[in-house]
Amino acid sequence: MSTIAPERGVPAPRVLVTKPRRSDQFFRVVVTLGGLTSLLILGLILIFLAYRGVEVIRMEGFALITSSDWSVVEDESGNVVSQSYGLAAMLVGTILSASIAIAIGVPIAVLSALFLEFYAGKKIRGFLVSLVDLMAAFPSILFGLWGFLVMMPSAEYWAKLLNKYFGWIPIFDVPAPVFTRSPFIAGVVLAIMIIPICTSISREVFSQTPLDRIQAAYALGATRLSMIRAVVIPFGRSGVVGGAMLGLGRAMGETVAVYTVLNIVYQVNWQMLFGAGGNIASLILLKIGEADREETNALMAAGLVLFVLTLVINSLANLLVGRLGKTGR
Amino acid sequence: MDDNQNLGQEDSQSKPGEEKKEMKTSTTPRSLADVASNRSIKEPGTNPLGSGLEARGVHAWFGSKHALKDVTLDFAAGTVTSLIGPSGCGKSTFLRTLNRMHEFIPTAALAGEVLLGGKDIYASGTDVTKIRLRIGMVFQKPNPFPSMTIGQNVLSGLKLAQIKAPNTDDLLEECLERAGLWSEVKDRLNEHASALSGGQQQRLCIARSLAVRPEVLLMDEPCSALDPGSTFRIEETISHLAKTMTIVIVTHNMQQAARVSDYSAFLLSDGGPGELIESAPTSELFSRPRDKRTEDYVTGRFG
Numbered sequence: 001m002s003t004i005a006p007e008r009g010v011p012a013p014r015v016l017v018t019k020p021r022r023s024d025q026f027f028r029v030v031v032t033l034g035g036l037t038s039l040l041i042l043g044l045i046l047i048f049l050a051y052r053g054v055e056v057i058r059m060e061g062f063a064l065i066t067s068s069d070w071s072v073v074e075d076e077s078g079n080v081v082s083q084s085y086g087l088a089a090m091l092v093g094t095i096l097s098a099s100i101a102i103a104i105g106v107p108i109a110v111l112s113a114l115f116l117e118f119y120a121g122k123k124i125r126g127f128l129v130s131l132v133d134l135m136a137a138f139p140s141i142l143f144g145l146w147g148f149l150v151m152m153p154s155a156e157y158w159a160k161l162l163n164k165y166f167g168w169i170p171i172f173d174v175p176a177p178v179f180t181r182s183p184f185i186a187g188v189v190l191a192i193m194i195i196p197i198c199t200s201i202s203r204e205v206f207s208q209t210p211l212d213r214i215q216a217a218y219a220l221g222a223t224r225l226s227m228i229r230a231v232v233i234p235f236g237r238s239g240v241v242g243g244a245m246l247g248l249g250r251a252m253g254e255t256v257a258v259y260t261v262l263n264i265v266y267q268v269n270w271q272m273l274f275g276a277g278g279n280i281a282s283l284i285l286l287k288i289g290e291a292d293r294e295e296t297n298a299l300m301a302a303g304l305v306l307f308v309l310t311l312v313i314n315s316l317a318n319l320l321v322g323r324l325g326k327t328g329r
Numbered sequence: 330m331d332d333n334q335n336l337g338q339e340d341s342q343s344k345p346g347e348e349k350k351e352m353k354t355s356t357t358p359r360s361l362a363d364v365a366s367n368r369s370i371k372e373p374g375t376n377p378l379g380s381g382l383e384a385r386g387v388h389a390w391f392g393s394k395h396a397l398k399d400v401t402l403d404f405a406a407g408t409v410t411s412l413i414g415p416s417g418c419g420k421s422t423f424l425r426t427l428n429r430m431h432e433f434i435p436t437a438a439l440a441g442e443v444l445l446g447g448k449d450i451y452a453s454g455t456d457v458t459k460i461r462l463r464i465g466m467v468f469q470k471p472n473p474f475p476s477m478t479i480g481q482n483v484l485s486g487l488k489l490a491q492i493k494a495p496n497t498d499d500l501l502e503e504c505l506e507r508a509g510l511w512s513e514v515k516d517r518l519n520e521h522a523s524a525l526s527g528g529q530q531q532r533l534c535i536a537r538s539l540a541v542r543p544e545v546l547l548m549d550e551p552c553s554a555l556d557p558g559s560t561f562r563i564e565e566t567i568s569h570l571a572k573t574m575t576i577v578i579v580t581h582n583m584q585q586a587a588r589v590s591d592y593s594a595f596l597l598s599d600g601g602p603g604e605l606i607e608s609a610p611t612s613e614l615f616s617r618p619r620d621k622r623t624e625d626y627v628t629g630r631f632g
Contacts, residue, residue, distance in 0.1 A: 122435070212472040216534070219430060221462035221541055222489035230489055234476035 046307065053301030056294075060085055064301060068268050070283075072295055085298040087305055089268050093183055093277035094306070097258065098251040100187025100272060101194055105251075106244045108191070109198030114228060116199070117206045129203070136196035144260030147189035152261060155185045159273045171272055178275040181263040186279075187272065189257050194247030201246065205239025206232055238321045245317040249310055255281040280306045380446040380544040381406040382427060382464070382575060387441035388602075389422050389431060396422050398602035399441075402594055404545070409567060409576045411590035411611065413583060415626070418596040419603025420579045424547050427577065428464035429457050445545070462490055465543035469550045471530035473522035473537070480518035482533055486541040500540060508536035509566045528559020535566060546570065548578040552585065564589050583627060587615055595623045 020028070057064060067086025075081050112132070116125055159179045166172040209232050217227040264278035264286055278286075284299045291299060382404040389397035397419040404410050412420040425431040427443055429450060442449045450460045473482045483504050487494050494500055501518070505511040510532040514525070522533060531551060538546060548567075552560040567576060567589045580586050586593050593615070594608035607614065607623045618624040 210472075212468060212470055213474060215430060215433065216468065216472045216474070216537075217485075217489055218433070219428065219461055219466035219468075220486035220489050220538065221458045223458055223491075226489045226491065230474060230477075230485060234474075 046304075049300050049304040049307060052297050053304045056085055056298045056301040057304075060301075065091055065305060068266050070266050070298075072292075080292070080294065083294060083298075085295075085301070086266075087280065087283075087302055089266050090264075090278050090280045090283045090302070091305065091309070092268050092270060093186075093262070094252050094279035094281075094309070096270065096272055096277065097183045097186040097190055097262065097279055098248055100184060101190035101251040102244055102248055103191075104188060105191035105194045105247060106198055106240070109195045109243070109247075110202050110240055112195070112199045113202035113206055114232070116203050118224060118228060118232070132196050132199050132203075136200055138193075138196070140193060140254060140257045141260070143189055143193045144257035147185065147192075147257060147261045151189065152180060152185055155188055156180055159184055163273050171270060174271055174274040176274070179273060180275050181261060182273050182275045183262065183269070183277045184272040186258050186262040186277075189261055190251040190254055193254065193257060194251055197250065198240075198243045198247045201243030202236065202240045205236040205243070208239075209235045241317060241321050245314060248313060248317075252279070252310060252313075253281050253306065254279075255285050258282045259285050280309075380463070380575065382545050382577070383444040384423070384427065385442040385444065387423065387426055387443065388439065389419065389426055390436075390438040391434060392436040395602040397426070398604050400596070400603075400605045402605060402608055404575055404577055405592075406544075406575050407571065407573075408592060409571045409578065409590040410592040410594060411586035412577065412579045412594050412596060413581075413586050413626070414596035414603070414606075415598075416581075417603075418598045420596045421549055422603070423596065424549055424577060424579050427545075427547055428461050428466055430461075430466060458490060462486075462492075462541050463543055464545040464547060465538035465541065467531070467534050467538055467546065467548045467551045470554055471527055471534050473525075473530050473533050475521065475523050477522060478519050479514050479522050479525070479533060482522045483536045483540055485537060490541060492541065504536040504539040505533075507539055507566070507569060508532045509562055509569070510536055526559070528555045528562065531555060531559065531563060532566060535563070535570075539570075543574065545575045545577070548576065550579050550581060553581060560585070583615070587611055595620075595626060597622055597626070 060067070063084075063086055065087050067084070068089035069084045069086045070089075072083045073081045116128055116132070120128060156179045159182065162172050162184075163174055163179070167174075213231045213235070214227060217231050222230065258279050259282035262278055262282065263275050264283060265276035266278075267276050269276040280302050284302055287295060287299055384400055384402045384404075387397060387400045388395070400419075400423055402410075412424060414420050422431065426439055426441075431437050431439060439451070443451060445460070445463060449455075450464075474485055477485060480501055483501050484494075484497055486492075487497070502511060502515075505514060510529060513529060514533075517524070522530060525533060531554075535546075535551075552563050555563065564585065567578065570576060571589075571591075578586075578590065590611045592608065593611040595606045595614065595618075596603050597606045598604070607618060607620045609619075614623065615627050618627060624630075
């Protein structure tokens with residue numbers, strides 16, 4: 001009201017108040033409660049992790065994420081002599097295997113989504129779509145077992161091939177010829193795990209492309225490929241990124257599948273074909289059974305680091321989506 | 330082009346081999362001897378004005394629903410023809426059969442022929458994308474590509490159809506000029522198309538379809554979402570364009586049909602499939618309709 005200068009003969013703007021109906025007020029309370037519950041649970045988990053982990057964080061400081069030494073040394077009577085908790089190796093392993101998963105999985109997922117939405121015949125399409133949705137709900141231990149028993153032997157061959165011809169690129173180099181249980185193999189298993197969810201979300205977004213824009217492209221003599229490039233991709237871009245982020249979240253937090261195929265070695269390893277690494281989630285799984293209270297706290301701190309990492313990456317993705325979303329919608 | 334002169338005179342039973350053809354044909358007498366003598370609006374075929382379009386016994390179905398029945402209609406080169414009729418009479422469906430947009434609806438089926446320059450556009454082995462390059466279309470709702478700038482929108486057809494154009498700047502100006510939009514957007518070609526008003530967006534869509542140099546332009550109620558001022562400008566644009574191409578326009582607005590078109594065709598559905606009731610030079614169809622139903626419609630007694 002204050003921004004509008006009073007003018008002779010012109011009334012001041014009225015303050016508009018609406019009184020919602022009883023049913024609306026009630027539903028508002030229900031919805032608010034529902035929304036707050038999920039936030040509350042998430043917040044409590046965060047507080048719990050921070051509470052248990054704070055001691056270790058204080059003790060280790062930045063060494064928690066920069067050092068890669070994770071050891072608890074005890075004497076004969078079971079007293080802890082020295083302890084050191086460094087996550088650098090696991091952090092690198094997490095990011096590396098998740099990045100490989102995204103790099104392999106997302107392009108395949110986008111192509112599958114385009115096929116399902118624009119090329120697949122009507123009958124086969126319904127079948128395939130439900131199959132993809134079913135795969136998204138597949139237990140990850142089965143992916144892990146399959147990766148261990150079936151894929152690892154053959155992926156080793158591909159890893160060797162990659163190393164042979166692209167070894168001059170640093171990330172394809174290896175310090176020693178150990179090709180099994182490498183971040184590369186973990187990444188491939190993760191890629192296969194995230195393909196269904198990425199496909200499902202990308203397809204959903206592509207199917208929302210406004211029909212009038214598709215028709216406009218076709219009416220201009222577009223082929224299916226050029227129509228997809230000019231209309232569907234700009235429209236679906238932000239959704240594809242969103243789907244990739246969900247996949248990335250799953251890949252970074254994946255425990256069992258990675259635990260099955262990846263060696264946990266406390267050594268920073270950027271070379272994806274070399275059999276060393278691990279990720280934070282599988283470290284927690286490995287250690288939780290035998291950990292004393294102190295080490296459990298350290299694992300909570302590790303959980304907190306994973307939580308923050310996921311949060312940071314998701315925020316970056318949101319920023320990216322916001323920027324992409326402006327055009328093409 | 331002599332064929333095009335005989336507007337609607339084609340005997341619709343001349344194709345007995347048609348698959349889904351029904352035996353009963355349109356009963357409306359369409360002896361057009363008087364039409365020919367009356368035609369002074371625009372003599373078609375006298376100059377290279379794109380190509381004429383001829384629909385021969387066109388039927389259309391959506392699933393089991395027979396939507397359009399046996400429409401035979403000629404669109405002479407360089408003329409403007411309006412398709413009028415109440416909602417649901419099949420005029421938009423008919424328009425969409427003319428550049429093969431009909432087949433995008435999954436259950437759609439079709440019988441009959443559409444001849445562009447004497448060749449059936451539905452003949453097997455025809456490249457659909459080439460057909461749509463020659464027969465452009467403007468839709469009811471303005472639908473510029475929001476991810477592209479104004480300039481990119483105009484030239485999008487070249488990109489979509491993978492055509493190389495030597496001097497796109499000239500083409501850009503020419504198309505916008507012909508669509509009557511150049512003076513309004515010449516300083517903002519790099520802005521996004523969504524910054525334009527609805528009427529400007531529709532003229533942008535017209536400019537966009539002109540860039541691939543179609544011989545025929547189909548317009549599906551291009552002004553129905555626009556205010557009178559924008560409508561007026563688009564009608565002006567249509568009159569300019571008709572000097573160089575063949576235009577078919579679907580409209581609900583009979584004043585508009587009277588203002589912009591040389592010929593008019595009236596379609597009607599009595600609950601069943603839509604049929605062509607009458608086609609004639611516009612002035613004649615509005616002043617001396619031969620069919621009672623046409624008269625009722627154009628005088629506003631129904632529809």
